[in-house]
Every structure is written in structure tokens, then in C-alpha cells.
Amino acid sequence: MDRQIVCFQIPALRIALARLNEPSLRGRPVAAAPRSRRAVLLEVSTEASTEGLRAGMTLDQARFFCPSLRIISPDRQTVELAHRSLQESVRQFTPIWEPIGPGRFYLDLTGTARLFGRAIDTAARVQREIATRCGLSGVSAVATSKLVSGIAADRIIRPPDLRDVHPGAEKQFLAPLPVASLPSLNRLSAGRTPEFLDLLADLSLDTLGKIARTPLDHLELVLGPPSRLMQQWAVGFDPTPVWPQARRPSLEFSHTLNPDEVDDDALLALLYGLLERLCRQLRRSGRLCRSVQLELVQSDGRETARRAALARASHWECEIYPHLEKIFFRAFQRRVRIRKMALRAEALEAAERQLALFPQPISEENSRMQRLASALDCVRSRYGEKAIDWGAA
């Protein structure tokens, strides 16, 4: 039986959400970008795209090309809420669905024909359901693989369009498309996508059709081992299953600085504040973490993440902070200010309720700090977050 994979997505979700609340944004060029002169565009509307704007352009560039551009700032909470609401809608149609980004899902509808009818009709129902429930207009594409349905959905310009790539027609559908349409080029090019595309352009292998037509042994001469996979993709062969979402519990706190900061002492103080919030939450929920991840976003948008595994699961600042300090200096190597710090506790587990049989090795200092942390928890839970703070020595 041919698989029936649907790729459903709301193009420029942030803009679509903003337009729900502000009808004046409809029909005019809009872009989503953070509130900063130095920001880059995250999403552009169809109207903005016809003016030559693309995601990744700087705000200055965008305004230069399109003076009438309206900028909206993304609201992470609203996006998360909307995404959750979309999830509720799509899960009614299949138990096998995979979120691949805000407002974007793969649905495996294989074998649901007797229940819901043809996959394309189900896709239309999903669109209608979402339009009715959330007021958002999406696009869908049906194909026999994630690869082809994803590419097909990307090529739909205006919602609420639908596209159905019939089994056997994948090769024909993909043939005229540029190689850059492949969503996982990075995997083929080992992270050197621009150079890889240059190489293909040099060899006049600029469309998927040309890749498909070239004998594999010739391709292997110039592209090496990725040739086989690439040719499979070029003909639309992609057996990857739709992965149902697995829940991996974690706890995250983040802080956005304004203005950005470069001073280590100031940053470490903020980081310690984040750690305190994280540990308090862990203690409150009776959990421990086995590893922490620190993510730094610098002024120029560069993100760096470092992870530290703890020797034993903990929810005490005094045990986690030394690891955190180390990964902070490993992550913060470039001389560019920090804009945002996010601290995540991972590999969570329940705190032991059973007391240890033998005394645990714990230093006097750590024991003192743990008592202090507990006392701070009490003060803060009673009088509020800012009731007590650390002072300089």
C-alpha cells in the first residue's frame, strides 16, 4: 500500500496570527522581526516577498527595499499557544503526526481512507477545521513520502491551496525543481551547502531532474558517497517514517538582557539568578536533573549551546553552579555581547524520598549552602521573588 503523508503548514505563522488581531495588516507587506534596530526578518508575508524581501534580511535592508513594510514583533507565547491548538486539531485525524516547527506538521494518513476518505480530502478537512477553529489559513500537500509532501507544501504560494502528488508522479513533479528545494541538503553536503550547490551548478546539475537522469556511477565520480541518497531523493524516494512526538521533560528559564552585556561578573550574576529559579522549581516539584544546558544568544544573533553532565542528579545551586560556570566560559568565547541566556535542566528524575542508608558525602560548605537555599526558597515563596537578593561582598 502506498503511504499517504500529508505536510500541513501555516505559512508565516507569526504574521498570520498578527493579522487575526489586526485586520489592517492584511493585504500589505508585513514582516516579523524582534524589536531591535539590529534584528533580522524572521518571516515575510507573500506581499513582502513580492517586493523582494526574504527571511534573514536585516531590518535596515528591508526598509530600504520596501518603505511601506509593517513590522510585527513575534510573540513567543502566542505562537506556542497557536501551535498547541493546531496540534489538537491535527491529532483528531491520525495518531501518527510529527511537529516540525511552529505551525508545521507531517501527518501519516496511511490506512485512514475507510475512516476519513481520500488523504487529499482529509487534508482539506484539516485545513477547514483549523480555519474554523483558529481562523488560520494553511496549505497542505499529499504524497507518498515526507520529502515530497514537504517540498510540495513549500511550493504552494497562497493558502488555502492543496496539492496532491500521486504515487508514481513524484519524479515528474520534482524534475524541474532546483536542487536547493531539498530540505536536508545539509546532510548531503556535510554542512557545506553553499559549496555543494556551487559544485552542482558548475556541473550543470542544477535541477532534481538532471540529478535523476545522470547515471549513478557518473554522479559518484564527482559527488562521492552522497550520490545514491541524492538520486533517491531526486526521484522522490524517502522511506523515513513520520515520528510521533516523544515527550522529553525538561525545565527551562531564560533571561533577555537589555542592553546586551559583555561583563563576565554581571553575566555570571544573572546566570546564578536563573539557576536559583531553576533549582527552586525543581525542588518545588520534587525533581532532580542529571544535566544542564546553557544556551547563549549573542548580539549578532549567533547562538552557542553547551551541556554539562552532573556527577549525580541534583537540584542544589551549590552542586550545579561549578559545572555551569565552566560551560559558561566554554560557550562565551567570542568578544560579542550576550543578548539572551537560557538555562535548561534535562534528564529530570524524581527526587528520592527514601533517606540514604549510609551518610552521603557532602561538604560542610555545601550543606550550609543547601540550608541557605532552602531558607531563601521560604522567604521568596512567602514574600515574593524580589524580597531577598544577593549583595556584593
Place this chain on the structure above:
Amino acid sequence: MNSFVHLHVHSQYSAMRGVSSLEELCRAARSQGADTLALTDTNGLYGAVRFIEVAGENGLKPILGAELTHGPHRAVCLVKNTEGYANLCRLISSRHCDASFNLIGAVEQHRQGLIVLSDDLPALASWRESSPDDLYVELTPGPPMQQAVAFSRSAGLPPVATNRVHFVRAEEYPLHRLLRAIDLNTTLSRLPEDACTASTHWLAPFSILQRYYAHLPEALANTLRIAESCRTDWDFKETIFPAFRAFSDAKASAVLKKKTYAGARRRYLELTPKVRGRIERELAIIREKGFSHYFLIVEEIVRRTRLTCGRGSAAASIVSYCLGITDVDPIRHNLLFERFLSSARNDPPDIDVDFPWDERDRIVESVFDRYKTEKVAMVANQNTLALRGAIRETAKVYGMAPAEIDRAASMILKRLNFLRLAENPPVRSWAESLCELKEFTEPWPEILDRAFHVEGHFRNLGLHCGGIVIVPDEIRKYAPVEISAKGIPMLQWEKDQVEEAGLVKIDLLGNRSLAVVRDALLAVERHTGKRVDDPAWDPISDEETQELIRRGETIGCFYIESPATRLLLKKLWTRMPEELRQKADVFEYLVVVSSLVRPAAINFVNDFVRRAHGEAYAPLHPAVQKVLRETHGIMVYQEDVTNVAVALAGFSLADGEQLRKILSKKHKRLQLKDYCERFFREAMARGVPLSTVDAVWKMIMSFAGYSFCKPHSASYAQLSFKCAYLKTHHQAEFMAAVISNEGGFYPTFAYVSEARRMGLKFFPPDVNASGWAYTATGKNIRVGFMQIKDLERAWIERVVAEQSRSGPFESFDDFWARTNPKLGQARVLIKAGCFDSIAQGLTRPGLLWRAYVRAAEKYGDDLPNPREYSEAQKLRHEIEILGFPLSRHPLELYSASLATVKCVPARDMIIHTGKSIAMVGWLVSQKMTQTKKGDPMEFVTFEDLTGIYETTFFPDTYRRFYHILAGGRPYLLRGRVEEEFGTMMLNVRHVERLDTRRGAVIFEVDSIAIPRKSSRSSNTAASPMR
């Protein structure tokens, strides 16, 4: 009454450590009542000569010294006498040049004439062994002081108090930390503690210091004892001449005379009494001054190559002319020897010689080979933090993102011109108002404030472009020597301090136009078998060459190719009345034009043109009428400053010369003020009205920083004429040489367009027809491999050699087998079309298939031969690989979008005089200037498919559009055609970028922009933070 002398003081010349300038230090020390001050910069005497001058101006006695540091050891060395000075220079030189340098051993060896202070206990113990004389234990308030006191007592060495001054005021400590952070490429919070001095190391007055030394009064008293025993009456008046082959003075004079007469017979054929008289007069002065060695050395250097251009005042000497150092006949062009040398003047002569740029390094090497590093060193450039660098580096310390730094620095520097601020606003409030204006948030106001404070700080030494000093005995005796990044020994001083220290320098400079002339002459010789530059070659008298110069069609010609010069030439000759035109000498006018086109003299240009066209004028004052007759009452040459000062204010010739010299120096503010006051006082005392004195002084000030003497201009004009001759008679060879040698006023593409306008045709590079450089045949020019990006010259030369040795390449396979290229090399050659002539039916992508397969050392049969690249792809490859589109003009790409706009082509501009029109233009060059009121404006050169034209952006338009103007981009211009002296200019009112017009973009915007000529290289040192 003085009770203490600061003996350990660092100025800005302690690179990226010392905060305060010499002026600030001396002023502050004087205000504290000091009468003596030492300067002890780190490992150098970088500011020693300047310090002597500044200390003198502030009534202080200067003590010279330096703090030597090496590994864990350190010592402050103060100079007692001349022997001590030489030893300190040797010590510092050794510290910088000798890999085996050991501070303890070196100081022990060179201690004579030096007083040594240190708190380095092992070093002190070692030096005390040899002699405890002139050895002191340095005490500075702080934790380690007690240990030093204990050592002083136990070792019996006298203590001396210092405060290791790094800044004048305690509040300047953050600037010291900033400098250290810039130096170490880190942030303030990651600055290691031991990288900085203590916050207490400021120029503290005696009243504060004595509190720290209450228990050690002898440490304070010893500062006075040391100061008294150090020499403070420094002057460097004695000129140090080089010696030619260890000849005696008499022998050198005799050899010089012999060589001069031999050269005179070659130059003049017949030695007239006038020539003989001039030679004898010059030789007598040269002999009297002891300069014979110097002339012989320069002559020996010049003889090493075929084409040179002696410039500067030396071109006024017939001896230089006869020796082949210069090429201008001083008798024919009426150049006065006194401008170069006279018995009344004490300053040493200055001979500057230009060499073809690609031969200069060889020439410098040969001088080092001849005189060895013991006697010769190059002059340095003392690189300082310029404003742009200061903003960038400070912003990096503050962790600003690179793109933001670029944007802010460029915006701030451009905006500086527009700011109208109250007189001397506090820097901080200025920075805040600027940031507010441009919406730069925190911490930009603080960054700007700090950047303005660290601007001008000494950062490091670079190599001067050509100054070389040769001494008769040991160079390290006269000044400290360091090794440059290129491995060449250089003095720690820049040219001004070198000259003031009495060292005679020779400037050996690289000149691209000499290489252009050389290459064009060789090409003509190759094609015709005739040598053009035989002794009878006289481009100055060639009528067609003169006409080309009169028309201002001088793009590519040395020194007269800029839009301003071409425009001035056109203005000068287009409307000149016929009777004056008949008499006017093109060469003489070109000499004037070369000198007149300089930033501050722009206001006098039109006056000069009107007067050259016969307009009557009143001289500035009857006293200067005779002096300035030759230049129609306008001060044009440097010597006019001297002559006017003598004629109007009664200066002596020496004082007038001094005034001229000060004008061209960097550190001149104070001296210039003195001369200004004196000029006004003495001129008015001679009855000259104030308004006239004021007008003349303004004209004098137009010479500040950038001006020529007449012999120099004449020498340059001679080279300009040679270029113009070649452009007139050997067009293809000349333009090929211009493009091949790069570095002209315009980007390569502008020369390609100019060549096309001259009717020359360009052909793409070809493996069997191209060389490294562009080559010319008849009216055709073949693009050289040099134009192809990322090709290594050495490999290309091997390819060309292989082709000429074993015959043309027959196919791509043949090429691969014979040259074994790397994939990258083959790739760019294929995409540039170099194999098109031997492709044997293979398309470019087909060739690339074979290149990739071969490079992977694999073999495959029946490889694909895809369809040829589209025309658009080929054009994109041209831009990507050659840097510009070769097959068509880039403006052709915009023809579709321009279909709706009625544009006037450049060749038809003249028929639209006085009308408002639209024009299309590819931006070729920009020249920013200021109006009389000081508002910024710009002259911009554009070209279209029919010609090159000039435009003016007056302040209002400039303010609106300056941010969208960039070289190598297309524009749609609207404005009014204006005519002045027969030349056309478009007075621009509105500008639009063509590449962002809707429907205009054929490629992505960035790929169509032709890259700028120069690229900045980043300079990232290893650091704790990248």
C-alpha cells in the same frame, strides 16, 4: 623649591600602556612646580626627540630614558651622557632584534653612562656584583615596596622613589585598562590583573608622594641627585652623513665631479658656459656642505635600474640631472638650485627617488647588502589609533557585534561632517548628542567618549614606504632599531624625528606609473623592434601629446588622471584665447596644474584659470607681485611660501624655509602659532593692511600637509608627459600596462571602459594566448591571468613557461597532463573561458565534469557534456571571476528597466546645457570636499555607454543621498547641466539606485555590484577571546 623629580614616566609612546601625551605630562609636571622630568617609555625611545622639544616649550629639563622589560626582568635606564645614550640605543635595539637577548647580561655589558633603577632583585644582585655605581633600588608605593626596602638595606644599594607614572590624573586609569584590553584583544572583565599597572600610578605631586616615603626621605632626595647627574641639554643639531665606500671627502668630491661631467656630456652633448657655470656652482656648494658622499650613494642606487624618477627639490639640481638621479633639465625649465641646497641653509638635503613599484624591494635589499645592517635601517611609521580604529577597537572591547561596529563607525564618521556643535563641547555630551541623533543606544555614548580619548595613541611601528638611513659607522648608536614584520631593520622614529635627530634619509619609493611606462616601452619594443626611449625621445615637444593633455583625456596618465585635474586641464585650455594658447607652454602649465590640484587650494583654481585666460588682476600686494608673476598671483609651489614670507613680512630666507617646513609636518601646532603671530606682526609693521595679511596667510595655510615644490612638480610632469605620449601613440600597449600594474586612481573596470572608448577591443583570457599581465596586439588587448581571482602567480608562470617551451596546449586533457592543476585552478580557468579555444566540442560544464573527475583521481568513460551555460550564467561567472563583466557594459543589464525613462547619453550632455535632464551612470570615483562655509559636498564621476562625465553633489543633495552612493553601482541621476570654462557638469538634484528599481534586478543585487578595488584584511591576533 623642588624636592622630587619623576624619574619613571610613561607617555603615549609606551604602546597601548601610557595614557597621556607628552604635552599633557609636561604641562602637568610644570604646573606641579617641577623643573625636570624623565621620559621612560617601555622598550623604546619612540618619542625622545619630540619630548626634548615639548619639555623645552614647557620650561622643563628633559631626562631621556626607557623602561626595559624582558621576561621576568625589568630595569629603568636613565641617560647620563652621550655614551649612555648610545648604550641605551644599543640595549633597546638588542632587546628588539636579538633572539638571544638577556636583560641582565645586556645591561651589565652596556651600563656605562646609564643610571639603572629596578626592583628586580635578582637582576640588582647581579649588577651589584660588577659595580654598585649608578645602581638604585626602585621603590614605588604598593605591597612589594617593603621587600625592595629590605633589599636596599641589606645590599647597601640606595633607594629611589618613583611612581611609575602611566597617566597624568588618577581618573585616567580606566583609559589605561581600555588600552590594555585593546592590546590584548579582550574585554575589560577578562583583562588579567598583571596586564595593567596600578590605579595609583599617576603623576602624583610631591605633597602626596611624601606621605608614602615619610620613613625613607633619602628615596625622595635621591631623585634629585639622579636628575642632577643626567644630561638634560639635548640637541641633535649635528648632521650624520653616510660615507661612500670609505672614501675621503676629497676623493668623494673628485669622483662626483668626474661623474657629473661625464653625465653632462651625455645629457647636453655640448657643454655651454651656462651649463659649466651651473655645474661648478653646485659642486662648490655640495663640496662645502660635505654632501658629495650622499650624491654618490644615491647615484649608485639609481644605477641599478633602467627607469627612475628623482623627485622633490633634488630635481632643481643639475648635478642630480647629470648623474641620472632626476630627469628634468633645470636649465631648460628654470629651476633654482637654492631650493635644494644653499650655503645659507643648515638642513640636510633630501633626495627622493621613485622606482617601478615591483623593483623597489629589490633596490632596498641591494642597499642593505651593500652597507649591511650595521650601518643602515629604514625609517618607521609610528602607527596610531585613528578615529575609525579607536571607535572600532573600543567597541570590540565593549563586545559590540562586528556588523553593528561597521555600521556605527561608518555612520558616525560620515555624520561628523554634518554636526554643528558649540565651541569645544565636552566629549561626553558630544557623544551623547550624536548617539541620540543616530539612535545609538547604550553603551555607544560611552564607547564614543572613550574612543575620542584613546584616539591618536601610539600603537605600533610600521615600515615607512621608502625612507632609508645610512650612517658611516654604527646605526644602533644613533637611534634604537627594531625589526619590521617583513624582517627589515627600522628605526623607532618616524621621518620627522629622524630628520630632527640629524639623520640623513634617502626616500626610495615605489611608483606604479614608472612600471607602466617601462612595460609599455618594452611591449612597443617587442612589437616594433624600435626603442622609443632613446636619448632623443622628447615627449614634451610632441604636438599630439600636448593636444591630448589640453583635452584632459589623461585617464591612465601619471598624476594627471583624477577628475579634478582633468577638469582643470579642460577648463584651462578649452576657452583660452588663441593668442595666449599659441604662446602658452603645455609643460609649464602642467607643472603648475600638478601643484595646484590639492585639497586646500581648490578655491584658487578658478582664479588661476581666469587669469591664465588673460583676465587682469590686482596682486595680493605689490611686494609679492614679482614673486608670484609666473603663477598669475596665486601661490602654487612650496617655495612661494618662503618667498612671500620674505617679501611681505621681511623674514630671512632661513626663517621662510622653516615656515615652509613646519607647514608640512605633523606636530606643528605650537610652532605654527609662533610663526603666524610673527608673520602678522612683521607684515603689518611694514605697512601691509590686516586684510591683505589675512588673505595671504590663508593662502599659506592651504599648503599645510600637502604641497609640492616646483622641481618636484616638474619632475612629475615629465613622467606625466611620458605617459601621455604613450597613450597617444601606443594606445593598446599603454592601456594594457596601466591595467596590469593596477593601483591607478580608478578601478580596473574604469580603465577597461576608457580603453573601449579609445577604440580598443578586449578578449577573454586564453590558456594559449594570455600571460600573467594584460597583453596588447594592435588595437586588441588580451585579458591576463592576473585578472582571474585566486590564481597563484608562480603557477601561472609555470603554465606560460610550459606553453612556450613545448608548444600550445592542444586540448583540456593535454593541459591537465602538462600542468597538473589543482581543481580550484582548473575550475576558474574553465569558467573564465580560458579553454574555449581548445575545448574540442566540450562545453564549459562538460570540461568541469572532466576536471572534477580528474581531480578526484578517478576515471570514467563517456562523461556527460551538458548544454553550455546560459548567457546570464556566463556573465555572472565573469563578474565572479574577473571582478567585472567583460563581454558587455554592466549598464546594459538595466536597459529593460530604463525603457520607460528618457535619459540623455553622456556624449550629448553638451547640447542640454542649462536644462534639467536624467542620466544613467555607473559610479566610477568620488571626491569629497567642502564648500567655503565648510559644508561637505562631493564631486562624483560616472560613466555610461557613451562616455565619462562629472557631477556635483552640493551640500543639500549630498546630505540627502550620500548614504546610497557607492563605487561600482548603477544610478539614475536627475539634475541640471552646467557649463564652466567650456566643461560640462551635472548639478545633481536627485539620485536613485538602478539596481533596486522594481524590475531592474537581473541578478541578486550583491552579485551585480562590481567589487571595490581594495579589500580590507582582518588582523586577528591570538587572544583569550576571538
